[in-house]
Amino acid sequence: MADAATIESLEQQLCALYQERQELADAVGANCTEDVINMISSLEAQLHDFYNRFGDNPGFDDAESLMVLSKIKELSSTLDPLYSQKSVTFSIENDKPVLRAEWTEALNQEND
Numbered sequence: 001m002a003d004a005a006t007i008e009s010l011e012q013q014l015c016a017l018y019q020e021r022q023e024l025a026d027a028v029g030a031n032c033t034e035d036v037i038n039m040i041s042s043l044e045a046q047l048h049d050f051y052n053r054f055g056d057n058p059g060f061d062d063a064e065s066l067m068v069l070s071k072i073k074e075l076s077s078t079l080d081p082l083y084s085q086k087s088v089t090f091s092i093e094n095d096k097p098v099l100r101a102e103w104t105e106a107l108n109q110e111n112d
Contacts, residue, residue, distance in 0.1 A: 053095065072101070079103045 011067075025031035030039055080086060083103040091098050 052091075072099075076101070 001100075005025045021031040024036070028036070028039065030036050030061050076086075086101065088099070088101045089103075091100070
């Protein structure tokens, strides 16, 4: 028969296991090994597809891309001091890369 210390240790391990499973479920929406493995496999397949579709692109080292990036940097250096918030997103739309930058100013409306 197991002694009280062994039972307490097993209960603590079991509680820790359930807590880890709950944290995993909260963080990634999966709480079992099979779901996590499937999620990782899906992400790997998506990355593989992405690299197959866009991996052969020459990048941003051609003259036209360098000119566009230079203009973006110039615009950014002009606009950054004027606005309190800037967001830059990169996405793929209709199999084309899209860079979107947005400068905004948070207006505080106070009642006088």
